[in-house]
Amino acid sequence: MIKQTAALLSVALLGLSTAACGSNNNSESQPSASGASPSASEPASESASASASASAEPVKLRIYAQYADDDTKLPYDYAVAELKKEMPNVELELEIQAQDDGQKLKTYAATGNLPDIFQAGLDIINTFKESGNILQLDEYSDKYGFTDAVLPSAMNTLKTDDGHVYAFPYAGNEMILLYYNKELFEQNGVKVPTTFEEWQQAVETFKKNDIIPLALFAKEKWPDVALYDIFASRYDEAGITKLDKGLAKASDEAYKTAAEQLAALVKAGLLQKGATSMNYDQASALFFEGKAAMFLNGQWDIEASTNALGDKVDWMYYPGTDASNYESSKLVFSGGGGPGGYAVNPKSKNVEVAAEVAAFISRKYAEFKYTERGTPIVATKVDKEIVKAYPPMMEKLAQAIPNMKTTAFAWGLSNPKFKAAIEDASQGLMAGTTAEQFVKEVDKAIGQ
Amino acid sequence: MNKYLGNKAAIAVFVLPALLLYSLIVFWPLVQTVYRSLFDWDGVNTASFIGLDNYKELLDDDLFWTSLKNGAIFAALIAVFQIGLGTLLALAISDAKVKGRKWLRISFFMPVVLSVTVVCQLWLSIYNAEYGLLNKLFELLGLSYRQDWLSDPGVAIFAIAFVNAWQFMGYHFALLFAGVKSIPEQFVEAAKIDGASKWRSHWLITLPLLKETYRFCLVFAVTGGLSAFAQMFIMSSGGPGTSTYTLTYLMYRSAFRINEFGYGSASAVVLVLECLIATLVINRLVARERIIY
Numbered sequence: 072m073i074k075q076t077a078a079l080l081s082v083a084l085l086g087l088s089t090a091a092c093g094s095n096n097n098s099e100s101q102p103s104a105s106g107a108s109p110s111a112s113e114p115a116s117e118s119a120s121a122s123a124s125a126s127a128e129p130v131k132l133r134i135y136a137q138y139a140d141d142d143t144k145l146p147y148d149y150a151v152a153e154l155k156k157e158m159p160n161v162e163l164e165l166e167i168q169a170q171d172d173g174q175k176l177k178t179y180a181a182t183g184n185l186p187d188i189f190q191a192g193l194d195i196i197n198t199f200k201e202s203g204n205i206l207q208l209d210e211y212s213d214k215y216g217f218t219d220a221v222l223p224s225a226m227n228t229l230k231t232d233d234g235h236v237y238a239f240p241y242a243g244n245e246m247i248l249l250y251y252n253k254e255l256f257e258q259n260g261v262k263v264p265t266t267f268e269e270w271q272q273a274v275e276t277f278k279k280n281d282i283i284p285l286a287l288f289a290k291e292k293w294p295d296v297a298l299y300d301i302f303a304s305r306y307d308e309a310g311i312t313k314l315d316k317g318l319a320k321a322s323d324e325a326y327k328t329a330a331e332q333l334a335a336l337v338k339a340g341l342l343q344k345g346a347t348s349m350n351y352d353q354a355s356a357l358f359f360e361g362k363a364a365m366f367l368n369g370q371w372d373i374e375a376s377t378n379a380l381g382d383k384v385d386w387m388y389y390p391g392t393d394a395s396n397y398e399s400s401k402l403v404f405s406g407g408g409g410p411g412g413y414a415v416n417p418k419s420k421n422v423e424v425a426a427e428v429a430a431f432i433s434r435k436y437a438e439f440k441y442t443e444r445g446t447p448i449v450a451t452k453v454d455k456e457i458v459k460a461y462p463p464m465m466e467k468l469a470q471a472i473p474n475m476k477t478t479a480f481a482w483g484l485s486n487p488k489f490k491a492a493i494e495d496a497s498q499g500l501m502a503g504t505t506a507e508q509f510v511k512e513v514d515k516a517i518g519q
Numbered sequence: 520m521n522k523y524l525g526n527k528a529a530i531a532v533f534v535l536p537a538l539l540l541y542s543l544i545v546f547w548p549l550v551q552t553v554y555r556s557l558f559d560w561d562g563v564n565t566a567s568f569i570g571l572d573n574y575k576e577l578l579d580d581d582l583f584w585t586s587l588k589n590g591a592i593f594a595a596l597i598a599v600f601q602i603g604l605g606t607l608l609a610l611a612i613s614d615a616k617v618k619g620r621k622w623l624r625i626s627f628f629m630p631v632v633l634s635v636t637v638v639c640q641l642w643l644s645i646y647n648a649e650y651g652l653l654n655k656l657f658e659l660l661g662l663s664y665r666q667d668w669l670s671d672p673g674v675a676i677f678a679i680a681f682v683n684a685w686q687f688m689g690y691h692f693a694l695l696f697a698g699v700k701s702i703p704e705q706f707v708e709a710a711k712i713d714g715a716s717k718w719r720s721h722w723l724i725t726l727p728l729l730k731e732t733y734r735f736c737l738v739f740a741v742t743g744g745l746s747a748f749a750q751m752f753i754m755s756s757g758g759p760g761t762s763t764y765t766l767t768y769l770m771y772r773s774a775f776r777i778n779e780f781g782y783g784s785a786s787a788v789v790l791v792l793e794c795l796i797a798t799l800v801i802n803r804l805v806a807r808e809r810i811i812y
Contacts, residue, residue, distance in 0.1 A: 171775070172775050172776055174775050177562055177563050180563050181562065181563050194778075198561060198563050198564065198778065199563070201563075201564045202563045202564045202565075204563070289759075290755070290756060290758070291756075292756065292758070343648075343649060344648035344649050344667050344670070345646070345647055345648030345649060345651075345667055345668070345669060345670045346670060347669070347670040347755070347758050347759040348643065348646070348647075348648075348668075348669035348670055348754065348755060349647075353647075357649075487776065487777040487778050488777045488779075490776075490777070491772060491776050491777045495757070495758065495760050495761045496760065498756075498758045498759050498760050499672070499758070499759055499760025499761070499762075500760075501670075501759065502670050502671070502672055502758070502759030502760060502762075503671075503672075504672065504759075504760055512760075512761075
C-alpha cells in the first residue's frame with residue numbers, strides 16, 4: 072500500500088514539476104515569438120497612419136516610466152490626460168520605474184518581457200541596441216514631426232553617436248548650479264568668489280564663523296563627480312567627458328591639478344561633517360535653514376531653494392583659476408544632457424502605435440515642464456504660454472542658456488566602468504583621500 | 520524502522536519536495552553562477568567564453584582585496600560582539616536572581632525583528648557627525664572626542680559592522696540562552712555542592728557544554744559577516760570611496776552598476792567558497808564530538 076501510494080505521489084510530483092517547467096518555458100518564449108511576428112509581418116503601408124488605425128480599435132500599452140514625485144508624476148499625468156484626448160482608444164498601463172540602475176528593465180529584456188514603451192538613458196540604449204531590444208526611431212521621429220520639434224540646442228539629446236534616434240527626449244541640457252545664501256555672505260562680509268583663491272578665503276571665513284561653507288549630499292555619488300567636474304572644466308572645458316571617452320587621463324596636468332585644488336578645499340573644511348553619509352534631504356535642510364552658505368545641485372532645485380529662502384538665494388558662476396579664467400569659462404557648466412527619453416520595444420505587438428504614443432507623451436511631458444514647472448530646459452519647442460512664471464534665478468539662467476556649454480552628469484557618462492570608478496574616487500576625495508589616490512583609481516578605469 | 524528505510528519510494532516521496540526546492544532555488548543558481556563566471560557577459564547580450572580571466576582580473580583588482588579585508592573585519596567584529604555579549608547576557612538572564620528577566624529577554628531580541636532599513640536609518644541618525652546622538656553624548660560628557668563615524672574611511676567599516684552586531688546580537692543571545700537552559704540542572708548543582716562559585720561553574724560546566732551552540736553561532740556570524748551587504752548599501756553605498764566594500768557589494772557593483780555579470784559572478788563564486796571554507800574550518804575546530812546528556 073505504502074509502495075503504491077509513494078509511487079503515485081512521486082509520479083504526481085514529477086508531473087507537477089514538469090508542468091511548471093513547461094509553462095515557464097512557454098511564458099518565456101511566447102512574448103518574443105508573438106511580439107516579433109506582428110511587427111515583422113505588418114506591412115508599412117497598413118500602419119502608415121497610426122492615428123487612424125489606432126482610433127479604430129482599442130490598444131493597451133505597457134509603459135515603464137518614472138513616477139516618483141511632483142516633478143515626474145505631474146508631467147506624466149498631464150501627458151496621459153492629453154493622450155486620452157488625442158488618442159482615446161489607447162490605454163496606458165503604467166509600471167513605475169524602479170531606481171535600480173536599470174536592472175528591472177534589463178531583466179525584462181533578457182526574459183522577453185519588455186514593456187511596449189520604456190524610459191531609456193544612454194546605458195540602456197547602448198545595451199539594448201546590441202541585443203535588438205530597442206527600436207530605431209529615425210523614421211517615426213521624422214514622421215511625427217519630432218525631429219523638427221527638437222530645439223537646436225538639445226539635438227544632442229535626440230541622436231546617439233551613431234546618428235540614430237532610439238528614444239524621444241523631453242529633458243534638455245540640464246546643469247549644475249552653485250547656489251548661495253546672499254544674506255550669509257553679506258553678514259559675514261564674504262565676497263561671492265570668482266577665483267579658487269577667493270573660494271578658499273570664503274571657506275575659511277565661514278568655518279571661523281561656524282557656518283558650513285558648502286552643503287553637499289555626497290552620499291549620492293553624482294554630486295561628488297559634479298563638484299570635481301566644476302574644477303576640471305575650469306582647466307579643460309570638456310571636463311569629465313574627455314576622461315569618459317578616453318581622450319585624456321586623470322594624471323594629465325589639468326585633471327590632476329583640478330583634483331589637487333578640490334582636495335585642498337575639502338581639507339580647508341569646504342563640506343559639512345559627515346557629508347558622504349548625507350542624502351539630499353539632510354544636506355538641503357542645512358542650506359535651507361541657513362546653516363550652510365552654499366549648496367550644489369542641478370537647476371531643478373531652483374524652485375525648492377526659492378520656496379525655502381525666497382530672495383535670499385541666488386546662484387553664482389563657478390569660480391575660475393584666476394580672474395581671466397573666470398570670465399573665459401563662465402559659460403561652461405557642469406552637467407548636460409545625452410540621448411534618452413521614451414523608447415519603444417521593437418517586439419511590441421503595436422510598434423506603430425507605441426512609437427506614436429512615445430513621441431506624443433515626450434512632447435507633452437516637456438510641454439508641462441515648460442509651462443507649469445517653471446523650467447525652460449526642455450528638449451522640444453513649446454508653443455503654449457507659460458502658466459507659472461519663472462523664479463528670478465531661472466530668469467537669470469535663461470539668459471545664460473543660449474551661449475552655454477555643458478559637460479556631462481555622472482549618469483550621462485558612456486563608459487560604465489569609468490563612471491563607477493570616478494563616482495567612488497570623487498566620493499573618496501570628499502572624505503579626505505588624496506588627489507594622488509583619486510588619479511590612480513580613475514586612471515585605472517580609463518580606457519577599460 | 521528498517522521497513523520504512525528499505526522502502527526507496529517512500530524515501531523519495533519524503534525527500535523529493537525539499538530536494539527539488541533546494542536544487543531549484545540554491546543549487547541550480549549556484550551552478551549557473553559558476554558557469555557565468557567564465558564568461559564576459561553584460562547580462563543581456565550574447566556572452567563570450569573567457570575561461571578563468573575573470574578570476575585572474577579579480578586577483579589584480581585592489582577592490583577585491585579591500586572587499587576581502589572588509590569582510591574579514593566585519594565577520595570578526597560581529598562574531599566577537601554578538602557571541603561575547605550574547606553569552607554574558609544569556610548567563611545573566613539564566614540566573615533566577617536577576618529581576619525582570621522576561622522583559623530583558625524580549626528587549627534583547629527586539630532589534631532582530633526590526634527591518635534592516637529601519638535599523639540602518641536609526642544608526643544613520645545616531646552616527647550623524649553634525650547632530651548625531653553619539654557625538655552629542657561625548658559633548659554632554661564634556662569630552663572633546665568627536666568622530667566622523669561614516670565619513671572617515673578608516674572608521675566607517677567598524678561603525679557599519681557594529682550596526683549589524685547590535686541588531687543581531689539578540690539572535691545569538693536567544694540561541695545561547697536556549698543552550699544554557701538545556702544543560703541539566705544536576706551538573707550545576709553538583710558543582711555547587713563541591714563548593715564551586717557561580718562563575719567557576721559557568722566556566723567549567725556551562726561554557727564547555729555550549730560548544731555545539733557556539734559552533735552554530737560562529738558559522739552564522741562569520742558567514743553573515745563575510746556576505747554583508749544591506750548595511751553598507753543603505754548607510755554608505757560602499758563609501759566613502761570604496762572603503763566599505765565587501766565581496767557582495769563588489770558583486771552588486773560589477774553586475775548592476777558596470778554591467779559585468781561575468782565578473783560579478785566570479786566574485787560571488789569566491790564569496791561562496793570563502794563561506795564554505797569558513798564553515799568547514801569552524802566545524803572541524805569547534806565541538807567535533809557531539810554532546811549527549
